[in-house]
Amino acid sequence: MTGTRQVVERAAKAMTDEELDTAITALHARHGDxxxxxxxxxxxxxNDSTIVLRAILDRRHGRKQIR
Incomplete structure (x- = not known):
């Protein structure tokens, strides 16, 4: 796991679901730009950061992970 991914993962784990949703939406828009x-x-x-955020949100809600 890269250093950046570890930082993103730690930050995401501290976020609420609403904060994760907001971050995912913002990163997706910036990605397109x-x-x-x-x-x-x-x-x-x-995009890598967005995938990490989505995975954490999915894990919280027991949704199946893409491998």
Missing amino acids: LLAAGHEEVAASL
Whole structure:
């Protein structure tokens, strides 16, 4: 697990469900903006963070994880 992922995971675990939903929505919107601007590497990094947030939210609610 990378350092960035660990930080995102720790922060996400401290968030409420509403905060996670807000963060996921914001990251998704920013991801699209970055792709449109040609910043693929940064967009990919944000997408990775979004996946971590979604996984934590899914785990909280007992939803099946994608592997």
